[in-house]
Amino acid sequence: MGSDKVIALCDANSFYCSCERVFDPTLLNIPLGVLSNNDGCIVARTPELKALGVKMGTPAFKVRHLVEQGAIVLKSSNYTLYGDMSSRFMWVLEQFSPDVEVYSIDEAFVDLAGFPKEQLLMMGQQIKQRVQQWTGLPIGVGISTTKTLAKLANYAAKKYRATGGVVDLTDSKRQQRLMAITPVGEVWGVGRKISQRLQRQGIHTAADLVKCQRSWIKKHYSVVLERTVCELQGESCIPREDENTGNKHQIICSRSFGGRVTEKSDLHSALSSFATRACEKLRSQQKFAREAVVFIRTDPFKEAPQYCQSIRLVAPSRTNDTRLWLQQITPALDALYQQGYVYKKAGFMLLDLCGSQSFQGDLLSMNSLPEASEIMKVLDAVNQRFGQQTLKPASIGFQPAGWCMSQQSLSPKYTTRWSDIMTVGAK
Structure with a gap:
């Protein structure tokens, strides 16, 4: 890699919580947390909540008394809102560089190669200010010559x-000064167990780690940690995430249910919803699949009769058409369903994905070619314009089902549902 490579890691602060605060100013400067599916555990925290000693993953019931006292606020996860805010965040970053690698819902690597070195700090400040102004999201920006160093810079920011x-x-001197005061556990790619093992061997800071021989790290740890050391030493060797998309061979949509599910009709509705969502993801990746797996199961943590079963489905040809999979849900559920159990989770998984460019057809059978549907294109276009599930298969149902997630403190879908758009009035 060339020495002129410059990468900015832009990472939103407490992303889920920040999304909630953008539309509800009463949440500013108070301890706020966002809960996992079915309002189970805390998965996002503001600095104010962290200061109270509330740990990540804390079950909601353990801090319910603080909610009742008004000391903290907990919100149900609003993934529709977070996904849309993420798209807006990434769009702003694209105004600064044509090369933006989305790493997760709340962070991305931005290529800043070509900008004069003396302008890099100013560019980072402009990115931060623009994201704040256009989306309301506070972010941190770390700039360096490799992804791991950019992560380190973001940690400091x-x-x-x-x-x-x-x-x-x-600057290499600034890198050395920061690494000298950064615990090794804060380095990207160093997990808790590896951090503990490194510290037992006298490696306490990032500076200690960067001094290690690469061959020794590879022999006693892994190639992954060796790559981390290379990156800390200024050698860029972590590829783009989207360069490896061909290695992703499955898409899964599954969910734990919010209530008791005992009826086959509720399971059918849930599986239809999961299959629909999985196919939407498949089409967004411009891929096709011929095989799928459907599963249902009870709650393994309950002292009750247990049941877990799955079945494999095969489509007539590689497809991303939702209808072809929905046709198989009913017979699959007939084979899987057992009366008398309380079901807790179900899922739909697409397997052996391929793109139209990499697909190898069969000269003797035209049916083996990937099948794209104009109806699905129209369906996706309508849902992208007017909101998810504006159009949906009737098998999903039209009334809230017992399998839907429990979301007692769900905020409105401010940016994706017409009825939830905020209104402003003047007295």
């Missing part, structure tokens, strides 16, 4: 308030 949320770590 969030930890040290004096940085203003932006750190330029392209």
Whole structure:
């Protein structure tokens, strides 16, 4: 890799919580958390909530008394809102560079190669200000020459308030100073167990790690940690995520139910919804599948009769048409369903994915070619314009089902549902 490579890691602060605060200013500066599916555990926390000692993954019932006292606020996860805010966030980043690699829902690597070195800090500040102005989301920006160093810079941008949320770590001397005060466990790619093992061997900081021989790290740990050391030493060797999309061979949609599910009709509705969503993802990736797996199961944590079963489905040809899979849900459920059980989870998984460019057809059978549907294109276009499930298969149902997630503190879908758009009035 060339020495002129410059990468900015842009990471939203407490993303789920920040999305909630954008549309509800009463949540600013108070301890706020967002809950997992079915309002189970805390999966996102503001600094104010962390300061109270509330840990990530804390079950909601353990802090319910704090909610009742008004000391903290917990919100149900609103993935529709978060997904749309993420898209807006990434769109803003694309205004600064044509090369944006989305790493997760709340962070992305932005290629800043070509900008003069003396302008990099200013560019980071402009990115931060623009995202704040156009989306309301606070972010941290870390700039350096490799992904791992950019992650390290982003860590400093969030930890040290004096940085203003932006750190330029392209200078080698600044890299050394920061690594000397950064615990090895804060390095990207160093997990808790590896961190503990490294510390037992006298490697306590990122600076200690970067001094290690690569061959020794590879022999005693892994190629992955060796790659981390290379990155800390300034050698860019972590490929783009989207360069490896061909290795993703499955799409799964599954969910734990919010209530007791005993009837076959409720399971049919849930599986139809999951299959529909999986096929939407499949089409968004411009891929096709010929095989799928459907499963249903009870709650393994309950002292009750247990049941778990799955069945494999095969389509006539590789397809991304939702209808071809929905046709197989009914006979699959007839084979899987057993009366007398309380079901807790179901799922639909598409297997052996391929793109139209990489698909190898059969000269003797035209039916083996990937099948694309104009109806599905229209369906996706309508749902993208007017909101998810504006059009949906009737088998999903039209009334809230018992299998739907429990979301007692769900905020409105401010940006994707017409009825939830905020209104402003003047007295």
